[in-house]
Amino acid sequence: MTIWYNILAAVNEVSKDLQSKDMLIDVAIEQVQGLIAYFEKYRETGFAEAMINAKKLAIEMEIDPVFPKKRQVRRKRHFDENEGESSQPTEQSAEESFRVHYFLYIIDQAIGSLKRRFEEYQAYDDIFGFLFTSERLNSMDNNKLKDSCDRLQNFLKKDELFDVDGDALLVELKLLRERLPKEIKTSIDILNYLKRMRCFPTASVAYRILLTIPITVASAERSFSKLKLLKSYLRSTMLQERLNGLALISIESDFLDKIDYEVLIDDFAAKNARRAIFK
Structure with a gap:
C-alpha cells in the first residue's frame, strides 16, 4: 500500500x-x-x-x-540424478x-x-520544437531555422499538397523574431499576437496545428477514462450506441449544463407523436 x-x-x-x-x-x-x-x-x-x-x-x-515466509516445497530427487544435481539453489529472503x-x-x-x-x-x-517558445525561435540561426521549416513542410505534406509552405514560413518567422515583444514567450501567446497582427498567414497555420495536437491527446485520454468508468465498473452489458452517448454527455458536462432538457424531451415526444399519426 x-x-x-x-x-x-x-x-x-x-x-x-x-x-x-x-x-x-x-x-x-x-x-x-x-x-x-x-x-x-x-x-x-x-x-x-x-x-x-x-x-x-x-x-x-x-x-x-x-514478511510471511512461503512454505518450501522440496522436489523429490529422481533415481538417475546425482546428489549435486538435486541440490536446491540459494533461497532469497522474503x-x-x-x-x-x-x-x-x-x-x-x-x-x-x-x-x-x-x-x-x-x-x-x-518537428514542432522550434515553435514552442520565443526563446527557442530566437536562439536558432537562419540555417537551422530553414531546416526546421522544411522538415515541418514535409511532415504536413500529402502527395503534392501541404499545409505549410516552408519558404513562406521561413520569411514570416524571420520577420516575426524582429517584431515579437519580449513579454510574449509561449506558443499560445505567439498565436494570439499573430491573430492581432493579421499579416503572418503561414505562421498562424503552423501555430494552430501545433496547439491542436495536445488538445487531441488530452481529449482521447479523458474519453478513455470515462469509458472505463461507464463500461467496466458500472455496466458490463451496455450497447455501443448508449455507451458512446453517455461518454459524450460525461465529457461535455459543462456544455450540457447550459441546455434545457425539458425542451428537448418535449420536442422529441412531439416528433414521435407526429410520426405515429402519419403511420
Whole structure:
C-alpha cells in the first residue's frame, strides 16, 4: 500500500496536467521527463523508504511488521540424478523476494510505459520544437531555422499538397523574431499576437496545428477514462450506441449544463407523436 501510494501520487499530478485543456507539448515533455527521473531514483531508494513507512504503519495498527515466509516445497530427487544435481539453489529472503519480484517489476513497468510516451512527445518536439517558445525561435540561426521549416513542410505534406509552405514560413518567422515583444514567450501567446497582427498567414497555420495536437491527446485520454468508468465498473452489458452517448454527455458536462432538457424531451415526444399519426 505504501509503494502504490507513492507511485499513484506522483502519476496523478502529472496525469492531471496532461489532461488539461491548455496543456502544451513542451510542458508535457518536461512533466513526463521529470516523472521518469523520479521513478528511476525511486527504483534505487524507494523500497527502503517504503519499508520504514510500512513498518511504522504496521506497528500503529498492531500488526507484526514481518514478511510471511512461503512454505518450501522440496522436489523429490529422481533415481538417475546425482546428489549435486538435486541440490536446491540459494533461497532469497522474503523481503528480498518481494523487492525483486514485486517492487522492481512495478517500477520497471512504469518506467517503460513513460519512456514510450516520452518518445511520442519527443517525435513532435523534433518537428514542432522550434515553435514552442520565443526563446527557442530566437536562439536558432537562419540555417537551422530553414531546416526546421522544411522538415515541418514535409511532415504536413500529402502527395503534392501541404499545409505549410516552408519558404513562406521561413520569411514570416524571420520577420516575426524582429517584431515579437519580449513579454510574449509561449506558443499560445505567439498565436494570439499573430491573430492581432493579421499579416503572418503561414505562421498562424503552423501555430494552430501545433496547439491542436495536445488538445487531441488530452481529449482521447479523458474519453478513455470515462469509458472505463461507464463500461467496466458500472455496466458490463451496455450497447455501443448508449455507451458512446453517455461518454459524450460525461465529457461535455459543462456544455450540457447550459441546455434545457425539458425542451428537448418535449420536442422529441412531439416528433414521435407526429410520426405515429402519419403511420
